[in-house]
Amino acid sequence: MIEIDAGKCNACGLYNMDLYAQSRGIACRNLVGNQGMLNRVRSFRRAIGLERRERIFGVLTLGYPAVRFSNKVLGRSLPLQWNGEPARS
Secondary structure (H helix, E strand, O other), X not given: OOOOOHHHHHHHHHHHHHHHHHHOOOEEEEOOOHHHHHXXXXXXXXXXXXXXXXXXXXXXXXXXXXXXXXXXXXXXXXXXXXXXXXXXX
């Protein structure tokens, strides 16, 4: 039987949501540590309908950025090197 660590599965799920949101132009922030605080606040747990044995494993905020910059800085590209191949610019 394979044991699955809920925390690690949750991290992968949050990361996938983060990547998808960013690919759609949505700002995303992973609020590390807030899940522990929210798990202890009974009024919050009651408000979102969590049962006694259920836990929050991650907190993610999503939204559209308030500011869209039209004067983005265009700089030089840096040389990249992948897996021992020669650097490219």
